Amino acid sequence: MRVAFDEADSRRNCKSKRRNTANLNSKKKFNRGAYLNPKVSAARGGRRRAGDEGAARHGVGVAGEEKNATRKNLVFLEDSCHMYDARSAFDEADQTGQESRAVEVAMEQDLDPSHPSSHHLLSAIQAMEPSHCVISHARACGGGSITEQVQQFIWDHCLSTSGDFHVPYLKNFLKKLITQVELDHGYVLDNLYEIYAHYMTSFKDDSLGKRDASGICKRISFLFPEGCSELQSCPHSRVLVFSLQCSLNMLEGDTGCSIWPSSLFLSELILSHPKLFSNKSCFEIGSGVGLVGLCLAHVQASKVILSDGDLSTLANMKSNLELNHLNVEANTPEINKDPNMVKCLYLPWESASESQLQDIKPDVVLGADVIYDPVCLPHLVRVLAILLNQMNTDFCRKHASCKSLSPNTKHENGEHNHEDAIDICDSRIEASYNGDSNSVPKEAPVAYIAYVIRNIETFNCFVSLGEQANLDIVDLTDSLKPLNLLCYMQSYNQASARLLRITCSNMQ
Template structure:
C-alpha cells in the first residue's frame, strides 16, 4: 500500500465514526507532508473522509466536518505556499450546510460493510442519554465480532439497546438466528427502529400489540432477507414478568453501559433473576454485560447485588484490536454472568 493510501486509511475509520479529532493521526500526516512536499497525501485523506461516499450520504455533524477541514488546511498551510483548491471547496460546502440536532456516524466492520447510525449531537437529549453511542457498546460490539460463535445460530436479547450499534453489528457479522432489541424510552425506541431500517433491515408489523402500562410490550418484527429475525421491544425492567421474558426465548443476553446508576442496579438484577428461571424447558441464557467503570462504588454495588441474588460472575478478556473508536484508556469491563 502506498504511503498516501495508508495514511488516508488511518483517518478513514476514526473520521467516519466521529472520533475525537485529537485522536486522529495528525502527526503522521505532518511528517508525510514534510517529507513529500506535495499534496497527494492531503488529497488521499480528503477522499477517505469528507469526500467518502458514506460521509456524503450520511455525514457527521457540520461542526465536526468544519473543525476537521480547518485542521487539515492548517497542516497544508504549514508546509505549502500555494492553497489547495479542493480543501477550500470542501470547506465552503460545509460552511453552507445547516446545523442539525442529529448527525450520522459510520462504524466500519472488518468485512468492509458499515453500521450507520443517526445519533443526537448532544450527550443528553430529550431527557435521555440513550440517543448516542457509548464506549461500552463499541467495546462489546468489538468483542462480539471476535467471538461470533457465541451468537451464531442463536436467539439474542439485548437489554438497554439504545440506538442499536451493538445489536446491528452482531446481526450483520455474527449470524444470530434472532435478535431482540429492547429499551424503555419512546424516543430511543423510535430512533433505534429507524437505525435498524437504515442498515438494510425491513420493518414489518407483528401480529400482536400489548399494553406497555401493564408491563406488556409494543413489538415490531424486522426481517432481513437471509438474515436474522430482528425485533424491537419496549421493556420496563420494573414491571416485566418472567413469562414475558420466556416468550422472547433468549439463549444469549447482552447489555452495554447499563451499570452507571445505583438506582438502576436493583431493577437490572431483578430482570436477571427472572431470566434465570424463564427457560423452564432448557438451560438459562448466557449473559454478558459490558460497562465503563466510572465510579468504583457503583461497580462494587452491582457485584454485591449479584452475589445477593446468587448470580456468579467472571471477567471476560476484551478485544485488543481497537476496531471501533472508543477511548482506549477507558476502564471498560465485560462480565459473564452465570444465572
C-alpha cells in the same frame, strides 16, 4: 460570502509569496556558491603571480614565450577550475532536481485506499472522530506531514462525496487541517480553501442549522487484521461498516442515541468470537442505537431481540436497523425464521412483568453500559435474574412428572429400586433436551455485560444485589479478549472496558 472568499484568497496569496521567496533564496544561494568558490579565486590569483615572475626572470623574447605557455597552462587551470566549480554546482542542482522530481512523482501518485493508513484516515473521518485524531492519521499517511497527496485523498474520498455529512464537523475539521498545513509551511489545495469558505457561509443558514441539529450519521468501520479470513464474521474485504444515526443532545439527557464505549467493546467481542452467539437466541437490554444487534445479526444469531425503555431511543434504533437493511418486527417476541428479522421491544426495567420476561427465553443476554444508575440497579438485577433463571422455571413446570419417580417406585416384581427411578428421570430430561421442542434451552442462559467503571460504589452495589439474587458474576476481561477492530478510533480505549459473565447460581 465575500468575506469568506477574501479570507481564502488571502491565505492562497500568502502561501504563493512564501513559495516564491523560498525559490528566490535558493537561486541566490546557488549563484553565490558558483561565483565565490574558493578554488576559482585561488586559480585566478595564481595566474597573475606566475605571469609576473616569468617576465622578471627571462628576457623579453623568452618572457613572451614563457608568458604564452604560462597563459595556456593557466587558461587550462582556470578552465579546469571553472569545470570543477560548474560540475559541483550542476551536481548540487541535479541532486536538488532529483529530489524535486521525486516529490512531484509522489504527489502525482494517489494514496491507495486499501492501505492500512489510508483505511484508518477514511474510517476516522466517517466515524466523526475528533479533529486532532483525524489529523494524526493524516500525518501518518504523509509520512509525518499533511502532503498535497494526503489532502487530495481527503478531498476525493471524504469531502467531494460528503452528501449529508455533518457540516459543522467538516467545517471544524477543515479549519484545523488548513491551520496545521500552513504551520508546517506546506501547500494547501485550492479545493480545501474553497469548500471551507463555502461551509463558513452556508452554516449561517438557519435551515441548515436546524437540519444538522436533528442528529448525525456516523459510519462505524470494523477493520479485521490479516489472518482473519477463516473467521466467520470476517468479510472478504476485511472491512465491515455500519451506519448509525446518533444524537447530539447527550447533555440534554438523550443518552440512548449515543454510541458508548462498552457498546463498541461488546460489538468487537461478538465479531471476534462469533461461535458464542451464532445459532443462539440473543436478547439485549438497553440496546441504544442498535450496534450490538447489527453485529449479532451479522454473525447469524438464530434470533435477535433488542429492547429499550425509552420510546425515542427505540424509534431511532428501528431506523438504524432499516438503514442497514434489516427488517424490524416491533413489540412481539414470537419466533420468526427470517434471518434478517430483528425484534424491538419497549421494555422499561421497572415495569417489565415476570411473565413477559419468561416468554423471551434467551440463550444469551447482552448489555452494554447498563450499570450506571444506582436507582435502576434493583430493577436491572431483577430482570437479569428472571431471564437467567427461566431454565429452572421451565424445568419445574415441564418435568414435574419426575416427582412421581420417588425412591418408593416399584418394578413389576414389586421391588423398590431408587437408582432406576433416577435413571428414568434423567432419560426423560435428556430426551426433552434433544427433542424437537425449543421450549427448553440446551444450556443454561448466560449474560455478557460490558461496562466501564465510572463509580466504584455503583459497581459494588450491583455486585451485592446480584449475589442476593443468586447471580454468579465472573470477570472475563483477561480471559476473553476481543480483536482490536477499531484501531483507528483513538477516542475509544478498549482497555478501559470490562467484561462480566453472569449466570444463575441455581443452574450451576
